[in-house]
Amino acid sequence: MGCEILELMAEGLNIEEKNMLSKLVTDKDSDCIFRLNHYPPCPESRLNNNDNGGENVIGFGEHTDPQIISLLRSNNTSGFQICLKDKSWISVPSDHNSFFVNVGDSLQVMTNGRFKSVRHRVLTNGFKSRLSMIYFCGPSLSEKIAPLLCLIKGNERLLYREFTWFEYKKSAYATRLSDNRLGHFETNNDS
Ligand SMILES: O=C(O)CCC(=O)C(=O)O
Numbered sequence: 001m002g003c004e005i006l007e008l009m010a011e012g013l014n015i016e017e018k019n020m021l022s023k024l025v026t027d028k029d030s031d032c033i034f035r036l037n038h039y040p041p042c043p044e045s046r047l048n049n050n051d052n053g054g055e056n057v058i059g060f061g062e063h064t065d066p067q068i069i070s071l072l073r074s075n076n077t078s079g080f081q082i083c084l085k086d087k088s089w090i091s092v093p094s095d096h097n098s099f100f101v102n103v104g105d106s107l108q109v110m111t112n113g114r115f116k117s118v119r120h121r122v123l124t125n126g127f128k129s130r131l132s133m134i135y136f137c138g139p140s141l142s143e144k145i146a147p148l149l150c151l152i153k154g155n156e157r158l159l160y161r162e163f164t165w166f167e168y169k170k171s172a173y174a175t176r177l178s179d180n181r182l183g184h185f186e187t188n189n190d191s
């Protein structure tokens with residue numbers, strides 16, 4: 001499914017090579033991860049009465065996903081939120097019949113910012129437990145991640161320098177979950 005979505009994305013971006021993105025995931029050394037998250041009901045979340053059943057108690061702290069795309073499926077318990085441009089948080093209604101697709105940092109780089117890896121988090125629910133499963137489509141450790149030159153128009157600036165997926169992971173492990181882990185690779189930030 002991840003490959004099909006990446007092929008549709010490549011088509012939407014008018015990339016001639018249909019499998020330019022999906023081949024990173026079909027690579028025999030691709031670094032894909034499957035994760036199961038369980039958030040037990042959290043009594044502290046019952047104190048207030050917001051749309052999550054109570055006070056904001058963080059179940060999974062804010063972050064962007066590092067990989068290319070992530071495919072998320074959960075039970076019918078709310079809690080997933082995304083951060084809007086104005087920094088406010090908005091709840092994504094749960095739907096156990098749907099997959100939620102998140103763009104990861106790597107795809108943001110490859111599309112030179114056309115696709116954004118949206119910051120998200122999970123709040124606990126006061127009454128119900130949340131179960132989610134996520135398949136993270138990641139490239140091989142030696143894969144070079146850089147803006148795809150076939151997407152670059154005229155004198156458009158390259159927003160990121162090239163790095164390997166291994167370099168990204170190494171640098172990400174040295175930061176906190178909520179940090180902008182692409183900052184290190186931005187072309188206007190040579191730190
Ligand atoms: O558990 C969820 O619903 C999402 C968790 C998440 O964002 C992640 O594991 O990267």
Ligand SMILES: [Fe+2]
Nearest residue numbers: 063064065120
């Ligand atoms: Fe995530």
